[in-house]
Amino acid sequence: MTEVVAPDRLIADLPEGAVVTDADILAAYRQDRAQDPDAGTPLALVRPTSTAEVQTVVRWCNEHRVPLTTRGAGTSLSGGSTAVDGAIMLSTEKMRSIDIDTATRTAVVQPGLLNAEVKAAAAEKGLWYPPDPSSFEICSIGGNVATNAGGLCCVKYGMTADYVLGLEAVLADGRVVRLGGKQIKDSAGLSLTKLFVGSEGLLGVITEVTLRLLPPQASASTVVGSFASVHQASEAVLAVTARIRPAMLEFMDRASINAVEDMLKMGLDRDAGALLVAQSDAPGPAGAAEVEIIQRAFEENGATEVFATDDPQEGEAFTAARRAAIPAVERKGSLLLEDVGVPLPQLPPLIDGVAAISERRDVTIAVIAHAGDGNTHPLIVFDPADADEHDRAQLAFGEIMDLAISLGGTITGEHGVGRLKKAWLPDQVGPDVMDLTATIKNALDPHGLLNPGVLL
Template sequence: MADDVLDQLAAVLPPGALVVDRDVVDAYRRDRADTVRPGWPLALVRATCTDDVQQVLRLASEHRIPVVPRGAGSGLSGGATATEGCLLLSLDALRDIEIDGPAMLAVVGAGVLNGDLKRAAREHGLWYPPDPSSFEFCSIGGNLATNAGGLCCVKYGVTTDYVLGCDVVLADGTLLRLGGRTIKDVAGYDLKRLFVGSEGTLGVITRATVRLRPAPAPFSTMVATFADVESAGRAVSAIVAAWRPAGLELMDRTTVRAVEAFKPRGLDVDAGATLLAQCDAGAASVDEMAAIEAICQGEGATYVAVTDDPDEGEMFMQARREAFPAFFDRGTTLIEDVGVPIPRIAELVGGVERIAEQHRTTIATVGHAGDGNLHPLITFDPKDADAVVRAEAAFAAVVELALSLGGTLTGEHGVGTVKAPFLAAQLGPEVLEVTRRIKDALDPLGILNPGKMFG
């Protein structure tokens, strides 16, 4: 049957789109969740257009073959990891960009990199705000699949806040064109939001129409250090209660030390935690930043400095973006993506420190503190069986802590396979049952990204 399917695919796809060479396929089998073991696909399809995606899904449905869609492979939860015998569907080549300046929107293929969209918008004096730390190499399709956030989301929101429309191919090959180019549109159910964040389990997004904003004013950047991470957490809660900075990021001592070892920038490696804040309110940034500085000092900051130099400010924010690669160089890392209500940030970060001590495991906490979304990074030696057990127990304990604080097990990375075992604990049986009904209605054969989200 496998040869028959491959022959049928070769007949309907353009030359070069179907790949069976194991060396080439191997490069597409996994995302950045290095604790998830990938299977071997039947083949890789490098789609060149939406019609290619439709052809693949029609044949996959006919032969009941699982399909795993993927973008740039920058995901951190195993959502794009290949399953055994699947068709691995790469959308990387769908890179068309259309900027409509007067309408302040862009129409982009799923393979367009976030950073490339930002640069294209900038040529028109516009800006695409969602900015994951991986913005230079993550794709818009992947951003939509996980409803990605980023450093600016405390003020500007996440991916779904910018989606006006999208093209989605269903499991049977049906193409849906959802939404459009208008800012307001309440005709019928808002189905596009159903697919954003669905991690390829309901359909494959091939194109999106997204909102753009006027380019922001130059950023002012603050660096503040604290003796302990809970003081930094309390400062975050106080800041967000009074202001909406463009960015508000937290790095604990373990994170700062790893980042400085990875690429030194002069951050204080002895401080218990470091906060980075950015304001883009133009002339009003002076007052806003002064108020944020006063809040930090009131919460016991040991050092506060503000710069209006864009290059210096970007240097500090780049240090924050390099937290993940700094730990990828140190061994296997389980990446949490929990979120809690803003007033409970100090409880979360303090609780994570205690979990690390209890399980004798290294956990570095970093993340978008301004919207309560933190990323505890659990690093361990995969060759040490006891260390693996402790790391997995610590991972579960962090999820339980976040849920006990009224939070979520994922704020932007998605459920994937890494967090699938915990989804039911957050949703509860009633919501999980309705979620499964939606999945069954749109993907009755269960071929779309099996094993992801639901486990």
């Protein structure tokens, strides 16, 4: 049995209050948004404010061989920041500085700042940070980088990785490395910056990120289509994306429509089998042409109603409805949240296949999707007190990932593998890639201290 090391020296070496051992506070940090019932209890919670303080924590962990879990805002949907028994929980929530450089259109950000706060700070300078997860108001930039988060507009504007120009990270042995910078082009050496994006805390603790910003997004026109079936809606998605790349193309099925309507009471069609919300932000005549293409694609694929608007408030109302889907469905019971994606031509069989799994396992599965890039979020609803239903939900969870892999897709488009999905990762990437991943992990963290239990 491993001897428990008291964090006395760590407490002494850090500012007062940075290290917390109060049991009630530790309990609040055991689980993240995934609500893993097997979450452990950390040895201590540490809330640093600087890279130097993170170095102190990591060096102490390395010296005493104490594992370390890094946590952002705790919004992980794959268990990426679930606590481990006897480990240090390092929360970046107090690392919140930001500096906007309008000359280079960049933001240098500490990881604890929320996505929404980065957007707001950029907007004050007349700039825009595009990545927009549905949880943008509560998720942190550090967590976004760790999982390569996407969002509603990534169909046109890309993922978090497309906006990370540089970063600073503390390695497992306490060294600090600075990768990339404010320059747009940089081909010097291996692309180590991109290696850290999406690495889920396995390779180091990210303490600063340099983000690329864009000019403000143009006003968007919104097109909403109601469909009798999810299959018709998924075919309409293909019809749109074959012609244009919209600024947004989101999908909701009947279960998610009704859950959102129960919560927001905004007049959504409860009888619709599916709803598509699309946007074009192309300027002038090009935007009008895109709206026409979207409308025609919806109508030709069986839409029972098509509504278009240039009113920003009306468009935002439908966007808000889509963003509200997960908390709305969560009101119906406990959730197992999927994040599977497929090549766009495989979207119809994926959505049809999820419906078949739902029927076969007799569990409710509400499906929402960033349909324009093939990334779906099947939400499995179950009662944890019903042992049989719990087991059926778990089987459905695995079968959905098996289905995505069989269609040439992925078990995660933007949430990360975390702890909940790692059993399926070898089936997607194969043994050679798993071996290569382990080789990189072992080279940078030979004692396996960083985020143990995640991904590998």
